Amino acid sequence: MAEVNYQKLVDEMRKAFKDGDDKRDEGLPTSIPEVERFDDIAYGKDPQYQLLDVYLPSKRTDAKLPVIVNIHGGGWVYGTKETYQFYCMALAKEGFAVVNANYRLAPDVVYPGELDDVNRVFHWVADPTNATKYQLDLDNVFIVGDSAGGQMGEQILAAYTNADYRKYFGYSVPD
Known part of the structure; x- marks a missing residue:
């Protein structure tokens, strides 16, 4: 049986x-x-993957903004925040603060590394300094994601709402 070069397959998929x-x-x-x-x-x-963008409506008051955290798709091996920038700008145009993050990709990171990054994003959002700087309403935080991003959104919510499950990851619930 021939050996499969998974990195080559991932590289070809990423390029396509x-x-x-x-x-x-x-x-x-x-x-x-x-x-x-x-x-x-x-x-x-x-410095390559653990970066995020914040999009805010240009016309805003001092009021806090409801927050949407976008988790990109790509089968855990592809995708960037730039791929979703147009979608995130459309959401911000409607009055939301949007946080759009990269996360480390397989096979360079092994599960749950990608989910660890999503957890870091939510702790970044919950940090009072960031919440104040970007007018984030921490009482109104929503998650969107497609494909792998949707799965990770569901999984991080399951971890945050179930202490028994959360202990397997060593996560804490963001304030």
Whole structure:
């Protein structure tokens, strides 16, 4: 039986998906007047993957904003926050503070490494300094995600709401 080169398969998949995403997004604006962006904010030590962007409506009062945390899809091996920037800008345009994060990808990280990053993102959101700086309403935090991002959203919520399950990961519930 021939040995499978999984890294080669992942690299080919990443290239094919990226080519498709780039074609889909060609010509779309990466900034719009209705949204203020704060890009590449570190939430961990990995300078490539543990970065997030915050999108806020340009016209806002001093009131806190409901928060949407976006977790990108990509089968745990593909995707970036940039892939979802257009979706996140549309949400911010509607009055939400949107946190859009990268996470480390397989096979470079082994499960639950990706989920550990999602946990770090929620602790970043809950940090009072960040909440104040970006006007985040911590009483109104929502999760969106597709594919692997949806699964991780469900899993992190299961961990946060079930102490027996949470203990397997060593997570604490963000304030």
